[in-house]
Amino acid sequence: MNTKNKKDYKILLFLLFIPVFLFAEIFIYNPVVKNGEAVLVFSNQKPEFIKVFNKKYQSFPTITNKKYKFYTLIPVSYYKKSGVYEIKAVFKNEIDTKKLVVKKGNYKKEFLKVAKKHVSPPKSLIKRIKSEYKEAMKIYNTFDKHIYWHDKFVLPIKSSVTSSFGNARMFNGVLRSYHTGIDYKAKKGTPIKAVNDGVVVLAKKRYFAGNSVVVSHGRGVYSCYYHLSKIVVKKGQKVKKGEIVGLSGQTGRVTGPHLHFSMWLDGVIVNPSYLITLLNKI
Numbered sequence: 001m002n003t004k005n006k007k008d009y010k011i012l013l014f015l016l017f018i019p020v021f022l023f024a025e026i027f028i029y030n031p032v033v034k035n036g037e038a039v040l041v042f043s044n045q046k047p048e049f050i051k052v053f054n055k056k057y058q059s060f061p062t063i064t065n066k067k068y069k070f071y072t073l074i075p076v077s078y079y080k081k082s083g084v085y086e087i088k089a090v091f092k093n094e095i096d097t098k099k100l101v102v103k104k105g106n107y108k109k110e111f112l113k114v115a116k117k118h119v120s121p122p123k124s125l126i127k128r129i130k131s132e133y134k135e136a137m138k139i140y141n142t143f144d145k146h147i148y149w150h151d152k153f154v155l156p157i158k159s160s161v162t163s164s165f166g167n168a169r170m171f172n173g174v175l176r177s178y179h180t181g182i183d184y185k186a187k188k189g190t191p192i193k194a195v196n197d198g199v200v201v202l203a204k205k206r207y208f209a210g211n212s213v214v215v216s217h218g219r220g221v222y223s224c225y226y227h228l229s230k231i232v233v234k235k236g237q238k239v240k241k242g243e244i245v246g247l248s249g250q251t252g253r254v255t256g257p258h259l260h261f262s263m264w265l266d267g268v269i270v271n272p273s274y275l276i277t278l279l280n281k282i
Contacts, residue, residue, distance in 0.1 A: 024094040026050070028087065029281060031098070034105040036078040036166050038270045040278045042068035047089040052100065060219060062282050063150060071282045075268035076102060078166065078178060107166035107178065125207060132206045139201050139214060140222055141267040147218040149196040153276045154241060156192050156225060156261050159184040165271040180269050181224065181262025186248035188229050188257040194239045195223050195276065203235050210252025213245045226260035227252050
């Protein structure tokens, strides 16, 4: 075998033993999740799309992660049934599938006493409530491919948790909803900070949430700060991580002063502390 043939043979062997899946497969960071959480998928080759729950999701370049080149964040609805689901990643020339297990969160019940008008609002306010809900959902379902953050997320306040995400909420003995965020202990007037860079997409007083601020961080990620005593930012304003967006209070449907903090991902509300953990892995 001459020198040229030896060289060609070595190249052929090298190519034969390169495992293609290293470049065209996905890795699920958290293959077992609860309803109301989110799934983080990594890959080193960008998929054309990833499909699960009968929906297609986009992949984006990672930010601080040095092991993987691309990530996909997939929200798991609070109402998603427990079971085993298939995550399908479609690459240009290949398809990879992995299993995802969704477990029941077994969230607790909370019994709260609030003003009667916040359990059964007067008919005169129904139009306002529906309008505010429609406005908010339009925001959360808007997917901005732009990214505003380039560093780790932080919490909006350093304080103890008084109510966790997912708890069934019994208002005056009536089941009205589940807790869509986390409540932090905060006396009136405590500064509340943006969890990362973004753009303010809502800053107004609402019936149930009281004085509210919503920040878009891009790529379908939104952070929400409710029941504020004062709003110090305006719609359209760019904010930096740690910048004060308002002061804690007890406006809207509340039992006392605190901060209600929640986050949305791709049109689905998820456990904010869990989502922040995942965001800081990408």
